[in-house]
Amino acid sequence: MSTVTVPPDYASQFHDPSHEDHRSFWRKYVFSTDHKIIGIQFLFMSLLFLLIGGLLAMLIRWQLGWPGQALPGGDVLGEARMPGGIMLPEFYNSVMTMHGTIMIFFAVMPLLVGVYANYLIPLQIGAPDMAFPRLNMLSFWLAVPAGVLMVAGFFVAGGHAAAGWTSYAPLSTNPEFTGVFTGQVLWTASLIILGFSSLAGAVNYITTIVNMRAPGMTWFRLPLPTWALFITSILILLAIPVLTGALILLLFDQVLGTGFFNPEYGGQPLLWQHLFWYFGHPEVYILILPAFGFVSEIIANGSRKPVFGYHAMVLAITAIAFLGWIVWGHHMFQSGMNPTLGAGFMATTMVIAVPTAIKVFNWIGTMWEGDLHFHSPMLYSIAFVSMFVIGGFSGIFLASTPVDIPLHDTYFVVAHIHYVLFGGSLFAIFAAITYWFPKMFGRMMNERVNKVHFFFTFIFFNLTFFPMHELGNAGMMRRIYDYTQYGFLEGLVDINRLISLAAFGLFTAQLIFAANFIWCLFKGEKAGNNPWRANALEWSVPSPPPHGNFTLLPMVYRGPYEYSSPESEEDYFPQDAPPAEESVPEPAPTLV
């Protein structure tokens, strides 16, 4: 490990900063092949979609809090959507469908992968750029038309897709069943295009990590975000083609009159569910594994301590990724699938809780005996652990097949997915944005405002989503436009109204973050190279890093989490800092 040979042509790729950057504005900021610009492009795009998805959620919460009542000013949305401000069921179905679709495919997934895989991987492994920079540019510029098509669906006759984000056939294949004509087709086409974008990205990330690590950057010296993104990329590479294939069959059913999912023509509706969830469950882990990586990085940094059980963390991520392929049937316990198969899927699903538990305990182990600095990324990360655990526990209820009978397709599922994807992924995204903002833009976000945002988000998040478990227990079905039509749900108006008010608060709190983000882009305090006193390679270069990232090929001497190491005078020890001469390492302390 001590002798490292550097291929000469590889080293020559590093950019000499004394050379002027001759790229035109368009090549530099728009059709850029620089992984950092592409990451930032994904950031702005997905934050915009996050806002759209949030607004859609507010419409849902209006209808559920005040069923059938006119939303003041809602009539601007038009006669086909909200006549006189009263939301129509078909518009509700569209809004609910698009909230899910946009949040999953256009907000959380690109925020975790498109933004940070692009931005972080070359910086963390010590590479000048991605292995295939043009493919990387293509990845973003495929995501843009996908997003345009997805938004266009709102404006076509018959409204946008209204068959749920899962788009169960045959509801999604026959316009007579939904009243949605072009919208459903646009939805399918958009996701097919987005699939190619994700694939282009995944191939790139995998190749880059395998081939372009700096000298000394062994596999087990990789920072955990890179590890997580590596495993995630493999999941994307294997899962997205399944979805794309299924979507193409769906498109054929929708526009060519084929019957892959239509029993009238010998098709089978459950085939769609199997294909969709065979993609869909790995997708769930695509949406959470990078978050695991970010949070591990930040908790170690905030605790000024090495990650507890680094190898166990890597193994756990790998185990989750593997098990994620054999649990898809747990979405289909009540679908008419053979019940014995359901029992099998229950077993595999339960097992996946084990590596997840390992990660949680390791995060606590990382904080144990630490020196906890509660900077805002650390706060978001701790909240992530706490909220994700709740999402994991509710998952055990749903994984138990008999308990799933009353809970399936109720608000218990909605609570579960939001604890995982909002309490989990989105909190990790806030952690990541605040943590790497100084690196991306050379300025700090305002810590105090972030803490205010954290406080309100944490409170309102729990007020919004925790009561939903109770709604689910009471039997309130998800995707339901007006639950008061049912006698056994009539008494749930008050709790729904409370949830809606909390949700409005939650949305408002996000505006604080948006304001802080935009303000600090231009007016934030200037950040140095390493404001968090962190170890990974990205902190050894200027903020923001120049084109080509590193002026010299970095040499890596140690793992990324050597915080409070006795070998270093500071409480951190950068990966590329040469070891002190003649240093005799002390035996590492252990837990008694």
Place this chain on the structure above:
Amino acid sequence: MVTLCRRSLYLIALLPIALTACGGGDDAGSAAAGGGAADVAPVQIDNPGTITGSVAFTGTAPTLETIDMRDEPVCSDKHTEPPVQRTVVVNDNGTLSNVFVWVREGLTQSYPAQGEAPVLDQDGCLYQPRVLGVVSGQPFEIHNSDAVLHNVNAQPDANRGFNISQPQEGMTSERSFSTAEVMVPVQCDVHGWMTAYIGVVDHPYFAVTGGDGSFTIENLPPGDYVVEAWHEQYGTQTANVTVPPDGTVEAPFTYDAAAARNAIVPLGTPIDLHDHGAHVATVPTDAGDEE
């Protein structure tokens, strides 16, 4: 086949649609694209004539099915007598109601709609009227008089269909059909018994028989015409008439109960693919599509 071809066109039309849609085609699908024929000044017709007549019914009228509306008290309370499925409504004077009579051939130009927008009302979980005529491009109103959800699922063949809902009492939507089509079936899926038929023609020369079984088509240019009568169970009949200047011509139609066995009812597409076809159980045509 027509449906299949039309759907294939969506694929080809995908990109332009998406692009134009971004231009702000708000509320497409409503009547905005309809031509707005209602405002057009009436066409001056010299020496107009009239077709009149009455649709007679012979034989024994079938017993109508009772509709089980018990789980929808909002609607059943509106009916003093048990509501029935009005597939064949025979009047006291031996004539047939709900027959759509229209000038099928003979007009040399198209004529705009006259008067106010026709209304398709949903009252007591029944469509009022059951048979409605509109001019192509003419906006018509769909109104919900019940405090309950109705959806209006129109699946025409030549026109663009729609499936919209009216969850609250008093809601009104405006729609139009751009192309002539007799008939367009309309279905409420929440209340499976609710069916209506909309006849779309290129001119205002049509009528629907009412409680006395008679019809009158006025203000026609003199000339030779083919007049067609349409009934949802007994099919179509035609009559050749010559309309004299400033005069009236009689077009008699007679439906026989026995004719129902072999009646051919041109509905275009089946009423509802996922309906058991109870409405037109006697119709042998297009049985392949039906199931």
Place this chain on the structure above:
Amino acid sequence: MEWGFPENFSTFGDSIDATYGAIFYVTAIAFVVVQGLLIYCIIRYRHREGRKALPIHGNTRLEIIWTVIPAIGVLSVAYLSASVWLDIKDESRFPGGAYEVGLHASQFEWNVTNPGPDGALGTDDDFPTRNALHVPVDQPVRVLLTAEDVIHSFFLPNFRVKQDAVPGMEIPVWFEAIAPGVFDLGCAELCGLGHYRMRGTLTVHSPEDFEAWQAEEGGVASGTAETPTVAAR
């Protein structure tokens, strides 16, 4: 009303509720442990002047402990659940002597085919009802679930029954009511713009009531039994 569930009226409902309860206690303990440890760390190890973190890299014994304990926990939950599940859903374990009734879901109606006095489906005395399922108390009920157009889901909250109705499939479901009454029947799978209104009622009759109802309804509807799988239209 335990766990906020609607009151249970089915024979197997208690075993589902009990499984929920078992998971609740297991996760509640784990919840207290994990959140307690988090809070403890936050307070105990917060940064103060001069505090120095202990640079521990891990502990294999601890890793094994917190792998094995959750594994035992979740696998026992799975073991506990499996038999409850199969008793409810596995057709080979369905109880005999069941009252059989056909339920055909279509946008947006529950079309019931009642077997009539002879208790057999597909005979002349079958009669339809719309959005109204009637069953006798204290007798297993076997519902033959089919769908016309899209996927619906047959949901009886008071009976812990939920099963998707899939076009092209006939899926049997069973339950047994322990008390008479009138209960909600809902659709739990998004089935279109009228999904929220696709509701019906389940009426559980005492044996005498049930015969009286059968005689009355069957007589009324027998004249219009041409399309037996469709409710009166």
